[in-house]
Amino acid sequence: MTDPALRVDSLVVDRGGRRVLDGVSVRARGGDVVGLVGPNGAGKTTLLRACTGAVGTESGEVRLAGADAATLSARETARRVASVPQEPSLDFEFPVREAVAMGRTAHVSRFGRRGPEDHTAVDRAMERASVFDLADRSVTAISGGERARVLLARALAQDTPLLFLDEPTANLDVNHQVRTLSLVRELAADGRAVVASIHDLDLAARFCDSLVLLADGRVRAAGTPEAVLTPKALADAFCVDARVSRDPATDSLRVTVLGDCDSTGADGERAVERPSSGDDTVPVPRTDGRGTD
Numbered sequence: 001m002t003d004p005a006l007r008v009d010s011l012v013v014d015r016g017g018r019r020v021l022d023g024v025s026v027r028a029r030g031g032d033v034v035g036l037v038g039p040n041g042a043g044k045t046t047l048l049r050a051c052t053g054a055v056g057t058e059s060g061e062v063r064l065a066g067a068d069a070a071t072l073s074a075r076e077t078a079r080r081v082a083s084v085p086q087e088p089s090l091d092f093e094f095p096v097r098e099a100v101a102m103g104r105t106a107h108v109s110r111f112g113r114r115g116p117e118d119h120t121a122v123d124r125a126m127e128r129a130s131v132f133d134l135a136d137r138s139v140t141a142i143s144g145g146e147r148a149r150v151l152l153a154r155a156l157a158q159d160t161p162l163l164f165l166d167e168p169t170a171n172l173d174v175n176h177q178v179r180t181l182s183l184v185r186e187l188a189a190d191g192r193a194v195v196a197s198i199h200d201l202d203l204a205a206r207f208c209d210s211l212v213l214l215a216d217g218r219v220r221a222a223g224t225p226e227a228v229l230t231p232k233a234l235a236d237a238f239c240v241d242a243r244v245s246r247d248p249a250t251d252s253l254r255v256t257v258l259g260d261c262d263s264t265g266a267d268g269e270r271a272v273e274r275p276s277s278g279d280d281t282v283p284v285p286r287t288d289g290r291g292t293d
Contacts, residue, residue: 003066005193103157
């Protein structure tokens with residue numbers, strides 16, 4: 001069996017005297033969309049940054065496409081993984097096309113010039129991220145949501161087998177949220193592995209193959225959305241009283257939060273609610289080609 005695009009084993013990270021990640025393990029293979037979910041401060045962003053070497057680790061191992069991340073140069077890492085940060089950080093007077101072309105840096109020799117393949121990769125990335133019409137505009141003259149899509153285009157131009165997205169829908173309207181995550185699924189279908197920190201549990205359930213639920217720096221649950229998004233797991237991680245049902249329009253899970261545990265007295269043991277089918281012990285079949293419950 002080939003090595004996964006990402007393998008994280010027993011990762012420990014301390015920051016500011018506090019343990020932020022405590023023995024976290026994650027896997028992502030080509031074709032997978034893995035969602036990182038959990039409350040604020042759970043360690044999702046730190047995990048993504050630790051995997052690229054942007055944050056130091058105390059112990060554990062990260063392997064990118066089979067290689068020990070600790071032994072890779074910045075250039076070698078950039079050929080294996082592209083990252084889209086949570087906050088748009090484009091504040092220079094470059095045109096959008098040039099900002100996206102920066103994603104090709106790892107593929108160009110130190111004193112080389114971009115060739116036809118680089119220009120093709122940039123054009124295709126802008127088209128896929130829906131920013132081609134912004135190509136000649138300055139990145140300082142576009143909206144925050146448009147900047148977020150430019151950062152995505154830059155990562156696509158990098159053309160890596162592994163893609164990290166930190167809250168990719170945070171600055172987008174509802175239309176571009178769905179378009180962005182639909183594109184993520186297309187990228188996985190092309191063979192890439194995608195690991196995304198996603199705040200919206202409904203979107204995570206709809207677009208991810210598997211989820212990793214983090215809380216207090218630890219993995220509380222991992223597996224399919226059906227296995228992870230249970231009332232008990234949500235109560236443990238978020239301290240909320242939640243109902244989990246099946247959305248008839250998307251055939252994915254829908255999480256409805258009724259209140260916090262303290263105010264509602266949730267015991268976390270309530271069963272998943274499903275549309276009535278005459279026999280609620282029969283799983284509701286999926287229609288998205290990703291198997292059954």
